[in-house]
Every structure is written in C-alpha cells, then in structure tokens.
Amino acid sequence: MFGFVWETVKKKIVDPLVGLTDSPEKIALGVAIGLFVGLTPTVGLQMSAVVAFAALARAYNAFARRVFPSKSVPRRSALPELHFNIPAGVAMVWVTNPLTMVPMYYGMYLLGTLVMGMEALVSFAGFKAKWAEILGNPTLWAQIKASFVVLGEIAGPMFVGGVVLGLVCGAASYPLTKRIVVRHRRRRAAKLGLTYEEFARRLAVEFERENGGRDEPVATAALARPRRP
Numbered sequence: 001m002f003g004f005v006w007e008t009v010k011k012k013i014v015d016p017l018v019g020l021t022d023s024p025e026k027i028a029l030g031v032a033i034g035l036f037v038g039l040t041p042t043v044g045l046q047m048s049a050v051v052a053f054a055a056l057a058r059a060y061n062a063f064a065r066r067v068f069p070s071k072s073v074p075r076r077s078a079l080p081e082l083h084f085n086i087p088a089g090v091a092m093v094w095v096t097n098p099l100t101m102v103p104m105y106y107g108m109y110l111l112g113t114l115v116m117g118m119e120a121l122v123s124f125a126g127f128k129a130k131w132a133e134i135l136g137n138p139t140l141w142a143q144i145k146a147s148f149v150v151l152g153e154i155a156g157p158m159f160v161g162g163v164v165l166g167l168v169c170g171a172a173s174y175p176l177t178k179r180i181v182v183r184h185r186r187r188r189a190a191k192l193g194l195t196y197e198e199f200a201r202r203l204a205v206e207f208e209r210e211n212g213g214r215d216e217p218v219a220t221a222a223l224a225r226p227r228r229p
Contacts, residue, residue, distance in 0.1 A: 013091065017177065018184040021207040022085045023200075028178035030085035032170040034092025039166035041105055041158050044140045046093035050086065057082045102131050105158060108165055112157030115164055122154055130154070 020027050037049045061081045096104055106127045113120045122130075130150050137143045148155065182196075189199035 030088030112161030
C-alpha cells in the first residue's frame with residue numbers, strides 16, 4: 001500500500017517538480033506557497049489564490065525596483081524581490097482534493113480547537129455530513145455560500161487550524177524541496193558529464209527560452225511532464 005502511494009506521489013508530484021527548469025529556490029518557494037494555500041480551507045479558490053499571490057509578488061517587485069532602481073546591496077537586503085514558480089504552487093494546492101478534503105479539514109478543525117482552547121463538539125461523522133450537505137449544491141458559488149451557513153461555529157477553528165498547518169508545512173517544505181531538486185540536478189549533471197554549475201546554466205537558458213525572458217513561468221495550470229535536459 002505504502003509503495004503504491006509513494007509511486008503515485010513520485011509520478012504525479014515529485015518527478016514533475018524536479019523536471020521544472022526554474023531555479024531550485026523559486027521551485028521550493030512555489031511549493032511552500034502552494035502547500036500553505038492548499039492547507040487552508042479555501043477549496044475551489046486555491047488556484048486563484050496562488051495566481052493572486054503571484055500578482056502581489058509582481059507588484060511588490062515593481063515597487064522594490066522603483067525604490068532601489070539598481071540591484072545594489074542595500075536594495076537586496078532592505079527590499080529583496082520575491083519570485084516563485086507558479087506551476088509548482090498551483091500543483092501543490094491539490095494536496096486537498098475530493099479524496100483528502102474531508103479528513104484533512106476535520107484534522108484542521110481539531111487542530112484549530114486545540115490552538116483556540118476550545119472543545120471539539122463535532123464528530124467526524126457529523127463533520128462529514130455537513131460537507132456532504134455543502135457539496136450537494138449545484139455550483140461553486142452556491143457551495144461557498146452554503147459553507148458559511150452549514151459550518152457555523154466550525155469555520156473559525158477550521159480556518160485557524162488550516163493556517164497553522166499551512167505555515168508549518170509550507171516552511172518545512174522549502175528546504176526539503178530545494179534539497180530534492182538540487183540532488184536530482186547533481187545526478188543529472190553527473191550523467192551528462194557536466195558540473196552542477198554548467199547544468200544549472202543550461203537549465204537557465206532553457207527556462208528563459210520557454211518563458212520569453214520572463215522571471216516567472218507563463219503557465220499557471222498544472223505541471224507539465226518533467227523534462228530531461
């Protein structure tokens with residue numbers, strides 16, 4: 001069972017991530033942001049939230065460039081630019097999906113009650129019944145409106161628990177993702193008879209060609225198949 005789960009995760013998430021041509025830092029930050037968003041109870045709005053994060057990052061970067069026009073040391077230390085891989089972020093929001101949503105959200109609710117010093121008054125069966133009622137609505141907007149009515153007092157602890165879990169998992173995922181991507185690229189470089197730096201420069205050229213010289217990927221949909229430079 002564990003082997004099947006790992007192979008699925010590796011095929012659907014790990015391999016596409018390490019196959020991206022962006023820098024390890026930007027991929028890792030994309031994963032961290034995507035996990036944070038994916039672990040908040042905002043199902044249906046999560047991909048839009050990642051794109052919104054990207055828009056805010058671009059606005060912030062433009063502001064930083066206006067304040068410090070040159071790439072000087074004071075600018076990098078005072079207002080460092082924020083760039084992350086958008087496809088990586090969008091892919092990671094699917095950590096919550098129709099199969100995992102109910103048990104994960106119930107776990108967030110329990111965590112939220114613990115953080116807020118409240119008593120958990122809803123059982124898993126009762127929580128599942130509430131979500132079934134919400135998902136019974138025909139449109140996403142109707143489901144969102146129904147969630148405020150049906151969940152009632154559950155919504156607050158669930159949101160708090162989701163934010164706490166998202167912050168912890170997002171922060172932990174950054175160094176882990178960066179390490180995985182760097183290790184994969186070192187292996188690829190060795191197989192091609194290149195140094196890591198030479199392989200990184202090759203990927204940077206490919207990334208620039210794929211994205212028309214932009215700092216961030218154009219695509220905001222799910223990850224494409226991993227590339228093998």
